[in-house]
Amino acid sequence: MLKLYHNPMTRSLRVLWLLEELGLDYSLESVEFVPPVEGKLFAQKTPTGRFPTLEDGEITIGESGAIIEYLIERYSEGRLAPPIGSPLRAKYLQWMHFPEGTLNPYVNAIQRFAPVTPAIVAAMREELDIAIAFVDDELTYNTYIVGNDFTGADIMLAVSLLSVNSLGSLVENYTNIAAYFARLQSRPALVKAMQS
Ligand SMILES: N[C@@H](CCC(=O)N[C@@H](CS)C(=O)NCC(=O)O)C(=O)O
DSSP states (O other): OEEEEEOTTSTHHHHHHHHHHHTOOEEEEEOOOOOOBTTBOSOSSSTTSSSOEEEETTEEEEOHHHHHHHHHHHHSTTOSSOOTTSTTHHHHHHHHHHIIIIIHHHHHHHHHHTTTOHHHHHHHHHHHHHHHHHHHHHTSSOSBTTBSSOOHHHHHHHHHHHHHHTTSOHHHHOHHHHHHHHHHHTOHHHHHHHHO
8 A cells, every 4th residue: 555644845745746647546644844953854754754755565765756756667557757768768867857956956055045145045046047947948849848748757847846936936937837837737636636
C-alpha cells in the first residue's frame, strides 16, 4: 500500500498530483509543517524528517524527484515518460532535474536570506529571472516541457514555478509560462491534489 506523508504547502504536492494522474490507491497522512529552526533540518514528523516522504510497503523514499521517477518506473505502465533510449528521454531527464537542480536553490536562498542580505538576494533574483526566461523560451513551441505530451517533468517544473511565483509576479511577466499554467490547472488530477 502506498502512503504519502503530506503537507499542502510543500513539495509533497508533486507526489500527490502524480498519484492522482496515475489513478493509484494510496493513503494520505496529513502532517503539520514545523518551521525549520537554524541548524535543525530534517525535523519534520515524517519517516525521513522532510516532505515529501512516500512509503510503498517495505520501501521508504524521500526527494520529490526520486519519488516521481520511482512511481513512474514502477506503476505508470509506460505513461508520463518517454521510453528509456528514445530520443526524447534526454530532454525528459533534463527537465526532470532542472527544477530542484537549478530553480529551487535560488528560491530557497532568496526566501532564507531576503531579510538580511538584500544585495545578494537582488543578484540571485536576476539570475533566477534568466533561468525562468530559459523555461519560457522552451515553452514557445511546446505544449508541455518535453514536447506535446504531459510527463512527470511537468509535475516537477510546475511546482517549482509555483514557488517562484510566490516570490513575485512571474505569470504576468512570462506569457508562455502563463499559458502553460492555465493548461496544467485544467487537469483534474492537479485540481484534486490541490484540494487535499
Ligand atoms: N530536494 C528535496 C527538498 C525537500 C525539502 O526541502 N522539503 C521541505 C518542504 S518543501 C522540508 O521538508 N523542509 C524541512 C526540512 O528540510 O527540514 C525534494 O525535492 O524533496
